[in-house]
Amino acid sequence: MKAILHLMVKALVMPFYKNHAGLLFFVFFLMFGIVESTQIVFYHQSLIYGMLTSGIFLLIVLTIWLFYQLKSLHFLLKTSGEDSYLFLHHLAVMPSSQSFFCFFLISFLTFIPVFVYTIAIYALGIQHQFYISLAIVFLFQFALWLMNAWALNYTLRKKHIAARITLPTLTLPYQRTQLGIYAGYLFKEEKSAVMLSKLFSLTLIYIIKETLEAGDDFRIIGITWLFALLSHTYLINKLKVFEDQSLSWTRSLPISRAATFTTYFFLYALLMIPELLLLTGSIGKGLSIIQLLLLPAFSSAFLITIHSYLFKPHRDPDKFVTYLFWLFMIFFMLVLSKMIWIAVAVFLLISFLSFKKRFYIYEPTED
Amino acid sequence: MLQLTDIKKAYGSRLILEIPQLTIPYGAYWIKGNNGSGKTTLMKILAGINPFEGVVQLNNTDLVKNPMAYRQQVSFAEAEPVFPGFVTGWDLIRFVQNTRNEKEESMQALVDYFGVRGFLDYSVGTYSSGMNKKLSLLLTFIGNTKLILLDEPLITLEDIFLPLLFSLIKERQARGTSFLLSSHQPFREDQFKPDGKIVVENNIAQFVTS
Numbered sequence: 001m002k003a004i005l006h007l008m009v010k011a012l013v014m015p016f017y018k019n020h021a022g023l024l025f026f027v028f029f030l031m032f033g034i035v036e037s038t039q040i041v042f043y044h045q046s047l048i049y050g051m052l053t054s055g056i057f058l059l060i061v062l063t064i065w066l067f068y069q070l071k072s073l074h075f076l077l078k079t080s081g082e083d084s085y086l087f088l089h090h091l092a093v094m095p096s097s098q099s100f101f102c103f104f105l106i107s108f109l110t111f112i113p114v115f116v117y118t119i120a121i122y123a124l125g126i127q128h129q130f131y132i133s134l135a136i137v138f139l140f141q142f143a144l145w146l147m148n149a150w151a152l153n154y155t156l157r158k159k160h161i162a163a164r165i166t167l168p169t170l171t172l173p174y175q176r177t178q179l180g181i182y183a184g185y186l187f188k189e190e191k192s193a194v195m196l197s198k199l200f201s202l203t204l205i206y207i208i209k210e211t212l213e214a215g216d217d218f219r220i221i222g223i224t225w226l227f228a229l230l231s232h233t234y235l236i237n238k239l240k241v242f243e244d245q246s247l248s249w250t251r252s253l254p255i256s257r258a259a260t261f262t263t264y265f266f267l268y269a270l271l272m273i274p275e276l277l278l279l280t281g282s283i284g285k286g287l288s289i290i291q292l293l294l295l296p297a298f299s300s301a302f303l304i305t306i307h308s309y310l311f312k313p314h315r316d317p318d319k320f321v322t323y324l325f326w327l328f329m330i331f332f333m334l335v336l337s338k339m340i341w342i343a344v345a346v347f348l349l350i351s352f353l354s355f356k357k358r359f360y361i362y363e364p365t366e367d
Numbered sequence: 368m369l370q371l372t373d374i375k376k377a378y379g380s381r382l383i384l385e386i387p388q389l390t391i392p393y394g395a396y397w398i399k400g401n402n403g404s405g406k407t408t409l410m411k412i413l414a415g416i417n418p419f420e421g422v423v424q425l426n427n428t429d430l431v432k433n434p435m436a437y438r439q440q441v442s443f444a445e446a447e448p449v450f451p452g453f454v455t456g457w458d459l460i461r462f463v464q465n466t467r468n469e470k471e472e473s474m475q476a477l478v479d480y481f482g483v484r485g486f487l488d489y490s491v492g493t494y495s496s497g498m499n500k501k502l503s504l505l506l507t508f509i510g511n512t513k514l515i516l517l518d519e520p521l522i523t524l525e526d527i528f529l530p531l532l533f534s535l536i537k538e539r540q541a542r543g544t545s546f547l548l549s550s551h552q553p554f555r556e557d558q559f560k561p562d563g564k565i566v567v568e569n570n571i572a573q574f575v576t577s
Binding site for chain 1: 414415416417418431434435436438439441442443445448449450451452453454455457458461462463465466467503
């Protein structure tokens with residue numbers, strides 16, 4: 001049992017955190033990076049107090065946890081369904097209660113970032129005797145762990161039964177181009193991941209947009225946009241895996257590196273169109289038309305820099321989060337220093353040169 | 368003419384392939400070797416997919432120094448091709464057609480020759496391994512390339528299609544295209560008689576005339 005759990009943690013939990021490092025980092029920044037360090041304890045005490053005393057606030061938090069757990073379930077189901085994970089089907093020969101227990105632990109382990117914060121909720125709740133709210137929190141989280149464990153166990157044992165619910169399939173034009181194939185992958189194969197990124201980034205931009213007034217500084221939008229981009233970073237990892245697994249044959253085609261780089265540029269610019277459309281209503285409120293048009297290039301510069309980094313030979317995958325952190329900080333400082341144009345130009349140039357150098361010497365390795 | 372000089376390929380400390388010097392003249396050759404001998408690695412090096420140490424030149428075009436010009440002359444079909452599951456066969460054909468600037472008539476003729484028109488409107492994810500293999504071979508014949516690399520072309524293909532494939536190879540050969548076919552099993556002499564063999568053994572590839 002211990003060996004099975006060890007294998008499952010390695011095969012499911014670790015890839016989950018590696019794939020979602022960008023998203024978790026983004027949420028961590030939202031929670032702890034935007035508040036002054038002297039105010040941080042008071043800020044979180046107020047948040048938790050509000051959550052335990054307001055029914056609506058509590059409902060919003062529970063809904064966010066539900067989304068997180070559904071995202072985790074989606075990842076675990078998709079990963080365990082891959083051909084390389086067929087070994088997991090050996091679990092089906094175990095008694096159902098035992099495989100359920102394994103999946104329950106996996107479900108809990110992927111929930112740890114939320115659970116760690118919940119410890120603070122319990123501490124404050126017990127101190128102020130909010131026992132009913134705490135009971136709701138405990139039961140809800142327990143139900144979420146059970147939900148994922150049940151879904152994973154059920155899927156493992158009933159794989160021969162066709163799915164009853166399927167998400168609609170998009171038929172995209174221009175799928176016969178390199179850009180079309182990449183876009184097709186994101187919008188067909190990774191619908192849920194894209195939707196989740198959009199949920200975070202559009203909500204964030206909407207909140208900031210509503211607070212903007214005429215005469216506000218563009219840097220407010222610039223920094224918000226950077227956070228919105230951060231919620232898309234885990235899509236880059238997915239795209240890279242897709243490139244390695246399904247597009248390796250295209251490396252033998254006469255497609256120049258400049259053409260592939262241009263494809264990335266347009267892909268990442270197009271990816272942020274919903275956010276761009278949302279911001280069009282803010283022209284005149286801290287945002288000019290030229291600045292609005294700069295944002296797609298800004299998106300491409302940030303996301304391509306990360307994509308180019310993934311071509312680094314013999315890259316240590318555990319250092320990805322550190323890389324992301326420093327890249328974010330550099331962009332953050334450049335936005336604060338009103339140097340977005342420079343950030344765009346310099347990082348596009350750097351990422352093109354590193355991509356050009358690395359593309360043909362890159363070889364996928366097992367992470 | 369294909370020339371390989373000081374080729375080395377290693378995964379970590381494990382040496383997979385070492386070719387001090389190999390010159391392959393125009394023709395159709397069988398790359399022979401047991402499982403794990405390095406046939407696919409050699410193919411992928413020649414196709415420009417796998418990085419390597421050394422020099423590969425096709426008709427004096429250097430793979431590393433002139434990657435685009437080299438790739439315009441070479442095409443490659445994998446032993447077990449993997450394509451994005453959500454695209455259709457037509458999508459992939461059009462994609463390669465645009466990349467290699469193939470004429471519409473030639474491309475349509477190829478589609479008919481391979482007898483795949485019936486399933487090209489469906490997404491690749493629904494294809495059997497045999498259909499996938501046929502599509503992969505078809506993509507390799509798109510364009511006017513000077514060297515076609517076919518990795519294990521015999522596997523997963525139906526027997527009835529093999530004479531058609533070898534007939535197409537002969538036709539292309541007559542138009543100046545060279546072929547390298549890897550296989551761990553011999554070809555039927557009535558179907559394909561190679562001009563020579565490249566034997567890959569103990570990490571070394573050697574040219575053997577038949």
